[in-house]
Amino acid sequence: MNGRLSLTASVIVTASLVVGIGAGCxxxxxxxxxxxxxxxxRQRVMKLQGASWGDIQAKAKAGNIEAIAVNAETxxxxxxxxxxxxxxxxxxxxxxxxPEVWQKWSEFEAAAKNLQTQAEKLRDxxxxxxxxxxxxxxxDFGRTACGACHTPFRQPPPRS
Amino acid sequence: xxxxxxxxxxxxxTPGILRPRGGRIRRRGASAAVAxxxxxxxxxxxxxxPEQIARGKYIFGAAAGCGCHTVPKQALNAGGRKYDGPFGTxxxxxxxxxxxxxxxxxxxxxxxxxxxxxxRPNGERLIPVHPYTVFNGMAEQDLKDVVAYLRSVPxxxxxxxAKKITVPLFESVFLPAxxxxxxxxxxxxxxxxxxxxxxxxxxxxxxxxxxxxxTPRTMTMAVDSSRFLAGNQxxxxxxxxxxxxxxxxxxxxxxxxxxxxxxxxxxxxxxxDGDVAGGLMMEVIQGTSAGYKDLTxxxxxxxxxxxxxxxxxxxxxx
Numbered sequence: 001m002n003g004r005l006s007l008t009a010s011v012i013v014t015a016s017l018v019v020g021i022g023a024g025c026x027x028x029x030x031x032x033x034x035x036x037x038x039x040x041x042r043q044r045v046m047k048l049q050g051a052s053w054g055d056i057q058a059k060a061k062a063g064n065i066e067a068i069a070v071n072a073e074t075x076x077x078x079x080x081x082x083x084x085x086x087x088x089x090x091x092x093x094x095x096x097x098x099p100e101v102w103q104k105w106s107e108f109e110a111a112a113k114n115l116q117t118q119a120e121k122l123r124d125x126x127x128x129x130x131x132x133x134x135x136x137x138x139x140d141f142g143r144t145a146c147g148a149c150h151t152p153f154r155q156p157p158p159r160s
Numbered sequence: 161x162x163x164x165x166x167x168x169x170x171x172x173x174t175p176g177i178l179r180p181r182g183g184r185i186r187r188r189g190a191s192a193a194v195a196x197x198x199x200x201x202x203x204x205x206x207x208x209x210p211e212q213i214a215r216g217k218y219i220f221g222a223a224a225g226c227g228c229h230t231v232p233k234q235a236l237n238a239g240g241r242k243y244d245g246p247f248g249t250x251x252x253x254x255x256x257x258x259x260x261x262x263x264x265x266x267x268x269x270x271x272x273x274x275x276x277x278x279x280r281p282n283g284e285r286l287i288p289v290h291p292y293t294v295f296n297g298m299a300e301q302d303l304k305d306v307v308a309y310l311r312s313v314p315x316x317x318x319x320x321x322a323k324k325i326t327v328p329l330f331e332s333v334f335l336p337a338x339x340x341x342x343x344x345x346x347x348x349x350x351x352x353x354x355x356x357x358x359x360x361x362x363x364x365x366x367x368x369x370x371x372x373x374x375t376p377r378t379m380t381m382a383v384d385s386s387r388f389l390a391g392n393q394x395x396x397x398x399x400x401x402x403x404x405x406x407x408x409x410x411x412x413x414x415x416x417x418x419x420x421x422x423x424x425x426x427x428x429x430x431x432x433d434g435d436v437a438g439g440l441m442m443e444v445i446q447g448t449s450a451g452y453k454d455l456t457x458x459x460x461x462x463x464x465x466x467x468x469x470x471x472x473x474x475x476x477x478x
Contacts, residue, residue: 050436051434054433151446156401156402156439
């Protein structure tokens with residue numbers, strides 16, 4: 001081959017390689033910080049959310065209001081991670097998600113956002129040491145922030 | 161937003177001769193005549209009053225807001241909710257007071273007969289997706305009160321789709337045979353128990369009909385009463401879901417839960433490990449216009465006491 005043709009060819013080959021590797025990487029970008037098993041990752045996040053909510057209830061019962069803020073912040077931050085943890089095609093046998101997650105994606109996203117918003121409200125009330133506001137939020141939080149998503153989108157989980 | 165708009169009215173007092181003994185639901189006996197007289201006097205006094213409607217709404221909530229008759233987010237009691245079974249497909253009836261598509265033209269007697277005996281005014285049997293053999297365990301006064309409440313909600317003109325039975329001779333042969341052999345059977349007390357384990361038993365077995373979802377079913381959808389409330393594997397429960405074992409077995413049931421945790425769960429769905437109920441259980445806790453969440457703390461405690469008292473059954477739900 002003459003010089004100019006081989007230069008063009010190598011540009012084309014290099015460009016194809018870059019596009020190819022880039023496409024391969026895009027699939028993994030969802031679980032960049034995880035184990036690569038997105039179902040296991042999200043179950044871990046949910047367990048952390050459950051532990052945080054359990055802590056909040058115990059602290060509320062003990063009247064330990066300001067300390068609730070850290071758990072509420074955990075819930076708010078992990079809520080933001082939820083949509084990315086449910087990519088298309090991740091409904092495996094181990095998952096307790098229902099197909100409705102992807103059939104009603106905008107509702108699912110809205111439910112995650114609702115958890116984030118309510119958790120931020122709870123965090124702010126706790127930080128302000130507002131006992132009444134905090135207890136009022138805690139009273140219905142389980143049903144309205146967690147249950148509101150579990151009801152349409154989750155199958156019964158394994159026995160706790 | 162107020163969680164409860166109506167306070168439940170206390171139950172009718174239970175005369176000593178009618179009080180259940182040993183915590184078990186008693187059969188009607190010689191005291192039935194006196195009971196009928198007492199109930200007739202009381203029900204005549206309280207017919208369709210706001211107090212009766214409030215009592216009715218409370219029992220309605222204790223029966224999970226009759227959620228099977230309401231499609232989520234659609235009109236209350238308007239029916240149309242789909243149920244697939246080995247027999248085919250049925251749709252829940254419209255139980256609003258609409259005169260053409262609902263129960264507006266039915267008498268109280270006819271509504272109660274359908275609820276507890278599974279017969280429509282035209283003689284047709286109900287398919288026991290509506291668990292009438294279990295609702296048969298409800299006290300007459302509670303049923304009358306529920307009827308008063310049903311008549312008080314807005315009528316909705318919406319006919320439920322016709323059922324599609326795919327098994328030949330189902331209604332004439334198989335259904336009566338199944339009912340005689342496999343249906344769980346509850347018998348009514350003369351009056352509803354008012355407190356303690358007896359109240360918990362009444363609310364769980366009859367009104368709350370917990371066994372309909374939580375007791376294991378066989379291939380013919382028969383209920384295995386020897387393993388009451390021991391759960392259903394995925395595919396066997398309502399809408400194909402798995403249903404937890406709620407007997408006091410420590411390994412496979414809720415034996416590790418305290419009475420207080422069960423009491424709280426029935427109102428909030430909060431579990432001891434921080435998880436929150438979802439799926440159909442959260443639906444029944446929320447209910448429709450009322451649900452399990454509207455039970456008084458005393459009633460939820462009674463249910464918790466009862467659940468701690470039944471035999472633990474080892475049954476691991478995957």
